[in-house]
Amino acid sequence: MKRVIIVGGGIAGLSAAYRLKQNAPDVAIMLIESDRRLGGKITTDRVDGFVIEGGPDTFLSYKPRGIGLCRELGLEDRLHGTNEKIRRTYVMRHGKLYDLPEGLTGLIPSRFGPMIKTGLISPLGKLRMGLDYFIPPKSLNGDESLAQFVERRLGHELYERMIEPLMSGIYAGDGEQLSLGATFPQLRQTELEHGSLVKGMLATKRRKHPERNAVESKDAPAAQSNASRALPEKWPAFVTPETGLAEIVEALVVRLKGVDIRLGTRVTCIDHDSSSYTVMLEDGKTLSADALILATPAYATAYLVVGLDPELAQALKGIPYASTVTVSVAYPLKDIPRPLNGYGYIIPRAEGRSILACTWTSTKFPHRAPEGYGLIRAFIGRAGDDDVIDRSDEELLKMVRDELRDVLGITVGPIVQRIFRWPKAMPQYTLGHLDRLAVIDRRLAQHAGLFVAGNAYRGIGLPDCIASGEQAADQTAKFLSTRDDLLDGAKVVARDVQFADDGADSAGG
Numbered sequence: 001m002k003r004v005i006i007v008g009g010g011i012a013g014l015s016a017a018y019r020l021k022q023n024a025p026d027v028a029i030m031l032i033e034s035d036r037r038l039g040g041k042i043t044t045d046r047v048d049g050f051v052i053e054g055g056p057d058t059f060l061s062y063k064p065r066g067i068g069l070c071r072e073l074g075l076e077d078r079l080h081g082t083n084e085k086i087r088r089t090y091v092m093r094h095g096k097l098y099d100l101p102e103g104l105t106g107l108i109p110s111r112f113g114p115m116i117k118t119g120l121i122s123p124l125g126k127l128r129m130g131l132d133y134f135i136p137p138k139s140l141n142g143d144e145s146l147a148q149f150v151e152r153r154l155g156h157e158l159y160e161r162m163i164e165p166l167m168s169g170i171y172a173g174d175g176e177q178l179s180l181g182a183t184f185p186q187l188r189q190t191e192l193e194h195g196s197l198v199k200g201m202l203a204t205k206r207r208k209h210p211e212r213n214a215v216e217s218k219d220a221p222a223a224q225s226n227a228s229r230a231l232p233e234k235w236p237a238f239v240t241p242e243t244g245l246a247e248i249v250e251a252l253v254v255r256l257k258g259v260d261i262r263l264g265t266r267v268t269c270i271d272h273d274s275s276s277y278t279v280m281l282e283d284g285k286t287l288s289a290d291a292l293i294l295a296t297p298a299y300a301t302a303y304l305v306v307g308l309d310p311e312l313a314q315a316l317k318g319i320p321y322a323s324t325v326t327v328s329v330a331y332p333l334k335d336i337p338r339p340l341n342g343y344g345y346i347i348p349r350a351e352g353r354s355i356l357a358c359t360w361t362s363t364k365f366p367h368r369a370p371e372g373y374g375l376i377r378a379f380i381g382r383a384g385d386d387d388v389i390d391r392s393d394e395e396l397l398k399m400v401r402d403e404l405r406d407v408l409g410i411t412v413g414p415i416v417q418r419i420f421r422w423p424k425a426m427p428q429y430t431l432g433h434l435d436r437l438a439v440i441d442r443r444l445a446q447h448a449g450l451f452v453a454g455n456a457y458r459g460i461g462l463p464d465c466i467a468s469g470e471q472a473a474d475q476t477a478k479f480l481s482t483r484d485d486l487l488d489g490a491k492v493v494a495r496d497v498q499f500a501d502d503g504a505d506s507a508g509g
């Protein structure tokens with residue numbers, strides 16, 4: 001029986017196992033996960049009527065494989081959208097909250113009205129944005145950073161006050177470092193195609209595309225072709241299962257019966273000989289497989305392949321990661337003086353705070369808190385602020401309580417609190433990312449039967465991670481069947497050669 005080992009039990013590895021089990025039922029699949037639980041960044045605590053997400057809390061509906069997988073798992077009816085009654089998000093400026101203008105498409109404003117009215121941008125800043133219409137496209141030799149692009153097209157003020165905090169909400173990243181080509185390539189496409197972003201926006205309006213507000217998605221909307229942007233009318237932009245994203249993991253696990261799942265097992269190294277891969281485990285045991293899918297973070301994958309292919313390892317190691325912490329706290333609504341009348345707020349780097357966003361979860365998803373209670377989640381740690389995960393629980397809670405006292409006037413302690421530390425969790429698609437991907441693809445092509453999946457490569461949002469796992473599974477199934485054909489072909493050739501030899505022998509004898 002053919003054997004495939006998948007390393008990594010996050011959503012990418014689980015999706016790969018599920019797809020492979022469906023498409024290649026005769027293959028023995030083993031999934032190895034170093035943690036004692038499955039799900040990776042997806043982790044949901046259900047406590048006293050609260051649904052508390054430690055990592056992702058929602059996913060974009062327009063990317064097909066999020067809803068697609070939920071549908072296959074029978075979870076479609078369990079999906080909730082964000083609260084349609086209060087579609088409001090704030091941005092902090094000088095400690096005060098301003099409405100985030102509505103109508104943001106792929107990070108960039110796509111409606112004039114809300115931008116003209118917003119108090120977040122000064123009249124001069126708005127004028128500078130308007131200049132985009134007249135600024136010709138820049139001819140470039142290669143990539144540029146997200147910050148460079150937005151500043152040269154729309155001005156520094158819009159970048160600093162709106163785009164930077166939005167982008168941080170997605171990547172916990174530094175816009176000066178992030179590659180435009182790897183994160184929001186359609187912005188550059190719009191510039192080249194239409195001459196400016198404003199002209200592109202006008203052309204889109206004429207085509208009557210629906211707009212989507214992309215707040216607090218950890219997705220890479222642009223890493224997606226425009227074709228997949230067709231959003232089924234039924235779905236709001238962001239959706240999530242009723243009792244949390246862990247429902248997806250739980251449903252996958254049920255369907256992975258027959259897959260040999262090894263928890264608490266760390267892979268330390270892989271090797272390859274002429275016919276199979278060897279996987280070495282921390283306890284010194286070795287396993288062999290016909291094909292491997294490495295659905296681990298890029299730095300972990302680099303460590304696994306360094307003996308096999310140092311150039312591949314080097315390219316993988318070149319993908320930097322940012323650390324982040326989420327702290328969820330709950331209070332009776334009577335203890336929250338300011339009404340939670342929105343999805344929460346984002347905080348620009350220029351504000352000088354370690355907290356980069358606060359989600360008012362119980363407003364964004366009302367079913368996630370019992371009636372009469374407010375659930376709030378703070379994100380702590382910006383790119384370059386990695387030591388945040390070393391802070392004690394007390395320090396982290398104090399940071400959050402200070403923030404909530406300042407902004408919401410909360411003076412009492414929370415009735416529920418949960419802290420989740422995520423060291424090296426968010427891959428940063430920095431300048432050079434596309435070159436690194438090219439090296440990774442080129443080197444992987446030299447190792448038949450070796451595939452990678454996960455958030456390090458072509459999208460960090462859940463639908464992209466699912467798609468990457470499924471793609472790796474499809475490649476694996478194809479590899480195994482092609483190899484069988486080749487082996488059958490080789491056997492036929494060997495048999496013919498044998499016959500020819502036998503004939504020659506008998507002729508000669």
Ligand SMILES: Cc1cc2nc3c(=O)[nH]c(=O)nc-3n(C[C@H](O)[C@H](O)[C@H](O)COP(=O)(O)OP(=O)(O)OC[C@H]3O[C@@H](n4cnc5c(N)ncnc54)[C@H](O)[C@@H]3O)c2cc1C
Binds near residue numbers: 055056
């Ligand atoms: C705080 C936070 C909020 C987020 N919010 C959102 C959101 O709202 N929406 C959204 O779409 N996305 C969001 N994301 C991003 C998204 O959650 C991740 O990109 C995605 O879950 C990553 O899935 P993955 O399978 O690629 O990796 P992971 O979930 O990291 O899984 C990799 C697995 O590999 C295992 N592993 C590593 N090394 C080894 C080894 N040597 N041997 C065996 N196993 C190993 C790890 O233990 C881990 O379980 C968020 C991420 C974070 C951290």
